[in-house]
Amino acid sequence: MIKIENLFKKYKNITAVNGLNLEVRKQEIYGFLGPNGAGKTTTIRILSTLTLPTSGSARINGHDVLKNPVQAKKEIGVIHQTRNIDPELTGYENLLIHGLLFKMKIKDIKKKADELLDFVDLKGDMHRLASKYSGGMRRRLTIARALIHSPNLLIMDEPTAGLDAVARRRVWGLIKRIRDRGGTIFLTTHYIEEAEYLSDRVGILDKGGLIAEGAPSKLVNDMGKIAVDIEGSDGLEAEFFETRGEAAEFLSKLNKNAVIRRANLEDVFIRLTGRRVNPAANQNK
Amino acid sequence: MRPLIAIIVREIIILKRRFIKQIFSFSVSPLLFLITFGWGFKDKVTVEGLPYIFFIIPGLIAMSSMRQSFALSSEINICRFYWKTFDEIRSTPITDLCYTAGEVISGMFRGCLAAMIVIIIALIFKVSVHLNMLFILSVLLNTFIFSSMAVITSMVVKTHAEQGMLNNFVMTPMAFLCGTFFPLGYYPVWARQIIQLLPLAHSSKAIRAASLGRLFPYSSLLYMLIFGCISFIIAVRVIRMSKD
Incomplete structure (x- = not known):
């Protein structure tokens, strides 16, 4: 078209x-x-x-x-x-x-x-x-x-x-x-x-x-559909995993505050560019 | 043909909706001029052997129809800068020629309405205008020229403020200096030659001659026709070039 x-x-x-x-x-x-x-x-x-x-x-x-x-x-x-x-x-x-x-x-x-x-x-x-x-x-x-x-x-x-x-x-x-x-x-x-x-x-x-x-799901899955947000010196950094189990295992070995969540297109964008799609969303988080 | 009709129908709907306000706004300026110069001067002032009020009414018809046709440029600019409906219309399959023609016809419609209002007001002052083919043709050409010029300027200016400056520095002086209030013969030769390049000088001359039943200046009519056609062609081109 x-x-x-x-x-x-x-x-x-x-x-x-x-x-x-x-x-x-x-x-x-x-x-x-x-x-x-x-x-x-x-x-x-x-x-x-x-x-x-x-x-x-x-x-x-x-x-x-x-x-x-x-x-x-x-x-x-x-x-x-x-x-x-x-x-x-x-x-x-x-x-x-x-x-x-x-x-x-x-x-x-x-x-x-x-x-x-x-x-x-x-x-x-x-x-x-x-x-x-x-x-x-x-x-x-x-x-x-x-x-x-x-x-x-x-x-x-x-x-x-x-x-x-x-x-x-x-x-x-x-x-x-x-x-x-x-x-x-x-x-x-x-x-x-x-x-x-x-x-x-x-x-x-x-x-x-x-x-x-x-497809949105494919882009996210290719990166890893589970994200772990880790508090770093420069703010939040994310690691991506295929399964929740892998993410939990990674988290258990970590001595920092972290959160497990579903990855999304924003993560894909950040991974590719190092920036957010919607900077306003960054301020809200 | 339907896209052309669309532009004109829009104009008619809006004019109908604003009718009372529009009539009032079209009337104020000619009414004030007629009160000031008509009643104010009565028969004390004569120009070219006529009481001044007979002289001034054709000038007011030319001036008022010019102003209201040219006011189209502000309308287009509002659509461009504030409502953004200009982009919407340009996203449809309307051709540049069709869009320009639609806007110019809309401007002519306004100009003719303004001329009619002056004619009606003149009747209140017991002055009747000779409505004949040459008079109608002269008014139509006058509105054609200034509607086309309105389309050009609306595309050339970058802000609404620039439009206002153009009105103040170009249109207002032209409205007063082009034989609307006194004959061009009163000017020194050099000034007359410059002013005769302006289309309103020819419109005033033609409209006055037709409405007073004097010898008609066909050369002015030809000048207006050529000026109008050139302006229209330029208007189509600037619309074509309005893509960024």
């Missing part, structure tokens, strides 16, 4: 995307995981033809985003990070304008809008001005809007950024349901649990390039 080959995007002294290669298959949720500034949003902007790459190619369902941008854009529904709905229009009007932009007939838009607003649980609020919507409602409206023209691929940039825990879980539910209906989803996130819960495969991005790729 998406094929990115040797993609570069350079701004004066900054290389935002650095020789990226990746492929997203049909009907999968691909999580694009990386810290802020890793190049996730730039990649999404290139895929939605808002940013021109410096070199390399990106294809959506066979359509090159540079050579055939209009055709490529017909394949995708984009959910930008900014929850950019039109606040002067109602929820329904937002979908109407979007449908017209995709050359849909008004009767088809009405039918689809009805179905989608029901799907995202906004039917009761469809004639309210979008400026009156809460953050979670706005996000759900952007999801409905991105689906109005039945795209083959849904691109989501940080779909739950800034949402509270309840709204986030609700959006996760929607994403899963879209995939269950046969949709392909490419989503960026810097929330580890989001990538683990939603993604069939993840690509871990750092400094504009992919440093690991695979």
Whole structure:
């Protein structure tokens, strides 16, 4: 569905995307995981033809985003990070304008809008001005809007950024349901649990390039699914083991404070880069 | 065609929703000018053999339609910088030409509405404007020029503050100096030659001649047409170049 080959995007002294290669298959949720500034949003902007790459190619369902941008854009529904709905229009009007932009007939838009607003649980609020919507409602409206023209691929940039825990879980539910209906989803996130819960495969991005790729469970298992956090002079250091038994044995020989836990994608990222995906999470721990 | 309609429908929905506020805001400035110069001067001042109020109304039509068409640039900038809906529209398969045309038509619609309001206000002051094809064509071209220029400037400026500076330093002086309030013949020759390069000077001249039933300056109409087409072509190009 998406094929990115040797993609570069350079701004004066900054290389935002650095020789990226990746492929997203049909009907999968691909999580694009990386810290802020890793190049996730730039990649999404290139895929939605808002940013021109410096070199390399990106294809959506066979359509090159540079050579055939209009055709490529017909394949995708984009959910930008900014929850950019039109606040002067109602929820329904937002979908109407979007449908017209995709050359849909008004009767088809009405039918689809009805179905989608029901799907995202906004039917009761469809004639309210979008400026009156809460953050979670706005996000759900952007999801409905991105689906109005039945795209083959849904691109989501940080779909739950800034949402509270309840709204986030609700959006996760929607994403899963879209995939269950046969949709392909490419989503960026810097929330580890989001990538683990939603993604069939993840690509871990750092400094504009992919440093690991695979099913979340496989990436964790390859490293060792049990982690032992040991208090060291420079903070917590982790050791990884295949089984809890091996970890317990290691712990019994240790004369330091340590904790056994399940390893996660964050550990994979730290092991590969020496940094955290989400520095805010580091402060919370 | 539907993407073009989408941009215009959005504009109409928003205008309809803001209608009372918008009408009020379109009316304030021409109303104040007419009270000041119409009632204030009464028949004491004549220009080109006419009471001043007859002279000033076509100028106000040109100025008001120019300002409201150009106000489109602020709307586009709000969509770019604050609501981020510009990116959303540009992520859809709308072509650069179609998007530009949609925005320009929306700006023309606003400009024409502003012109109509001045005509209605003029009736209150017992001045009727001759509505004929040349008058309508002149107003349409005036709004076409400034809507196209609005699209260009909205893409060129980097912040909303820059937009405000542009309005203060370019649009406001142009609104006052281009034959809207007094004939260009009052200027020294060198100043007149510079001002005649500005499109509003030709719009004022054409709108005034058509509305007063005077000999129509077809050369001004041609100048406006060429200026408008060039501005539109540049507008399409800057939209194309808006990708970072």
